[in-house]
Amino acid sequence: MTSDVAILDLLARQDGLITSAQAVRHGMSERTLRRRVEVDGWSRLAPRIFLAGGHPLTDSTRVRAAGLWVGDRGAVSGPGAAFWLGMLDTAPDLVPVTVPRRVGLRPVGGVEVRRRDLSPVDLSRVRGIRVTDRPLTALESAVVVPEGSVFLDHALQKHVEFDAVYHCYCRNMGARGFARVGNLLVAAADRADSAAERLMITLLRGAGITGWQHGLPFGRWEIDFAFPAAKVAVEVDGWAWHMDVERFRADRHKGNALVRAKWDLLRFTWHDLTTRPDYVLGEIRAALATSS
Known part of the structure; x- marks a missing residue:
């Protein structure tokens, strides 16, 4: 050649x-x-x-130029990485790159230099340039793009798993802007709970299991899924309780009260619902059979 x-x-x-x-x-x-x-x-x-002459200056060109310039000294990050990874339709006017604190790079036109030491776990190489990995990209972009909560919801639905984002949040806790990241993540987790409950409804209906009530009042709480005649309570743990101490305590207080009231309490996670639905349904059937 x-x-x-x-x-x-x-x-x-x-x-x-x-x-x-x-x-x-x-x-x-x-x-x-x-x-x-x-x-x-x-x-x-x-x-x-x-x-090269004749080539248009597209968003892809601008982001790649930033990536080629920073090379292995850093990585394209934030909304620039989100565009490169398909999470955003357009690239920002200033493409962010993150470099270690000890690297003395000065900003150039069209590039914003951020200084922070990143874990190798949070970096990847995609189509020839280094970018922040999907979980960190989703979190860093959510705090700077318009309607960040909507962006984060979309990223969680289409591009990255919640557990990966949560572990990334824990790994980078204390970094600039991550206090707001935590708030967005808790809000996303609350919505994930709703999705988990919708999935449980789908599983119960698909299996032909009847006699349950969604959101049955119980003292100052609600039972996620209650079988009142059998006194079987099914609680679906989402993700927010991993971060929200108050919610964790409230869930456990509710569980203790159910046990004292002679309810058979079953707890399932999003992982159970999505990867072990037969196990979930089998446990529910077994609890109902024992109570009859």
């Missing part, structure tokens, strides 16, 4: 971009590269990052 063909192939794969190091590796001298800028309509988007 000739150097010209190799360069054209590289430009096609990299949204019209090439680094000076890549150009030299493919046989293009620094002098030729300068001439392309002066005569052939090439443009310098960042130090040592060039856009």
Whole structure:
């Protein structure tokens, strides 16, 4: 493959971009590269990052340029990474990159430099550039994009699992902006509980199990799913109780009160509902059979 063909192939794969190091590796001298800028309509988007003439400056081009510029010294992050990972339809005007505190990079046009030491677990390489991984991208973007709670809901539905996001939150707790992240995550968890209850309803109806009531009042609480005739209570644990101490205590107080009142108490998690539905239904049937 000739150097010209190799360069054209590289430009096609990299949204019209090439680094000076890549150009030299493919046989293009620094002098030729300068001439392309002066005569052939090439443009310098960042130090040592060039856009070939005739290629449009798209959102993908801008994000890739930021990624090629920062290289392995950091990663595209926040809404820039969210666009690259398909979570957002458009890229931000300033593409954020996160670099370790010790790295002395100065911002360039179109790029916002953030300084924070990231865990390798929170980094990935996607289509040739380093970006923050999906869980951290979802969290960091949710606090800066308009309607962040809507964005986070969509990310949880389409792009990343809640448990991965929660563990990422725990790993990065204390970082700038993560107090607000915690509030958004608890709100998302509350909505996840509703989704879990809807899934339980689907399972019960699909299995032909009857005699249950959703949200039966019990003292100052409600039973998620109650079989009053059999005194079987089914509680669905979502995610918010992992973070919200008050809610955790309230759930346990309710469970203790149910046991004292001679109810048979069953607890299931979102993981149970989604990966072990037969186990869930079997436990419910067994509890109902024992009470009859």
